[in-house]
Amino acid sequence: MKTALITGIFGQDGAYLAKSLLKSGYRVFGGDLSTAPEYQSNLKYLKADKDVSVFKLDLTDSKSIIKALKKFRPDEVYNLAGQSSVSLSFRKPGLTKAINAAGVNKLLTAAGSECPQARIFQASSAEIYAGLKKGKIKESDKPRPISPYGESKLMAQKHLERFRDKYGLFACSGILFNHESPLRGTGFVTRKISGAAAAISLGLQEYLVLGNISVERDWGYAGDYVEAMRLMLGQEAPSDYVIATGRSHSVRGFVDAAFAYVGERLDWMGKGVKEIGVSRRSGRTLVKVSAEFYRPTDTGALIGNPGRARRRLGWAPETGFEDMVGMMVEADLRRLKAGKK
Numbered sequence: 001m002k003t004a005l006i007t008g009i010f011g012q013d014g015a016y017l018a019k020s021l022l023k024s025g026y027r028v029f030g031g032d033l034s035t036a037p038e039y040q041s042n043l044k045y046l047k048a049d050k051d052v053s054v055f056k057l058d059l060t061d062s063k064s065i066i067k068a069l070k071k072f073r074p075d076e077v078y079n080l081a082g083q084s085s086v087s088l089s090f091r092k093p094g095l096t097k098a099i100n101a102a103g104v105n106k107l108l109t110a111a112g113s114e115c116p117q118a119r120i121f122q123a124s125s126a127e128i129y130a131g132l133k134k135g136k137i138k139e140s141d142k143p144r145p146i147s148p149y150g151e152s153k154l155m156a157q158k159h160l161e162r163f164r165d166k167y168g169l170f171a172c173s174g175i176l177f178n179h180e181s182p183l184r185g186t187g188f189v190t191r192k193i194s195g196a197a198a199a200i201s202l203g204l205q206e207y208l209v210l211g212n213i214s215v216e217r218d219w220g221y222a223g224d225y226v227e228a229m230r231l232m233l234g235q236e237a238p239s240d241y242v243i244a245t246g247r248s249h250s251v252r253g254f255v256d257a258a259f260a261y262v263g264e265r266l267d268w269m270g271k272g273v274k275e276i277g278v279s280r281r282s283g284r285t286l287v288k289v290s291a292e293f294y295r296p297t298d299t300g301a302l303i304g305n306p307g308r309a310r311r312r313l314g315w316a317p318e319t320g321f322e323d324m325v326g327m328m329v330e331a332d333l334r335r336l337k338a339g340k341k
């Protein structure tokens with residue numbers, strides 16, 4: 001029986017990955033900052049909470065990493081822990097780098113001494129390319145981060161390259177483009193939209209306020225992306241891969257799809273912060289824009305080219321955009337009807 005250790009087990013990807021590994025017969029150990037029951041809702045949602053052994057892990061503390069690796073002796077390590085908010089990274093750049101970059105260095109150092117045979121996956125991010133003005137991004141493009149978050153993920157990727165090239169660790173970075181699900185945190189724009197579409201349709205919220213709705217993202221489904229992580233660690237040689245759908249939609253397009261799921265068609269009027277989305281059915285304004293949610297720097301579009309992952313890993317996303325948006329709104333409708341957040 002193989003053993004996997006997942007850091008950041010309570011996040012969206014931790015839950016989907018744990019579920020997938022358990023299905024394949026793995027023993028799964030999951031680390032996070034706290035093991036309190038209130039953080040286990042994502043594992044519970046996927047009915048994986050009883051089968052994952054959770055433990056306390058802090059990537060900024062080498063001792064806690066070494067202790068876990070010594071105890072669990074993993075065959076595979078998936079590093080999904082991190083400060084995952086781009087907007088928070090502008091306010092807390094030091095903390096973001098301490099966790100997302102220095103923390104990864106600590107993890108790799110510990111793995112090199114405690115379990116050098118283990119295969120390691122690092123969750124990197126499309127944000128390392130946020131400053132690139134081009135079409136679909138591939139692995140050979142030169143990174144250009146524009147946020148402390150993007151910088152921290154690029155630093156981590158460099159650490160991985162060093163440990164791979166100099167010390168022979170089997171370590172792979174998945175350059176993950178945005179990936180969403182009903183378990184996405186509510187601070188991300190997709191969950192903010194799916195939650196609002198559900199709440200507005202149930203008469204629990206009047207309207208939704210967003211930032212820049214013209215930006216485009218390549219949004220995939222998290223359940224598909226964790227399969228790519230596993231495939232990377234199953235290759236003969238370690239390498240880095242862009243994981244994306246290759247298709248982009250604007251935030252406005254995501255709003256359209258979410259509201260369509262609850263039977264609303266929106267007409268868009270005005271420009272910039274004056275833009276509004278009006279219900280064709282009732283004439284009510286359901287979406288507004290505010291400068292409050294704009295970022296100091298943002299990338300207009302971020303689209304990935306998953307060609308290499310398709311060719312080498314045989315990976316392709318299975319869940320389409322509309323299906324994913326529908327799944328998210330449906331889950332939020334259920335949560336709200338059940339009286340949960």
Ligand code: GDP
Pocket residue numbers: 085086087178187188189190192209210211212213215217251293294295298299
């Ligand atoms: P990110 O790509 O990892 O930063 O994921 P987010 O879901 O947080 O943001 C995706 C894009 O949506 C960014 O370009 C944001 O500027 C844009 N956006 C527009 N309005 C909002 C909003 O109200 N909240 C968030 N989080 N993002 C917004």
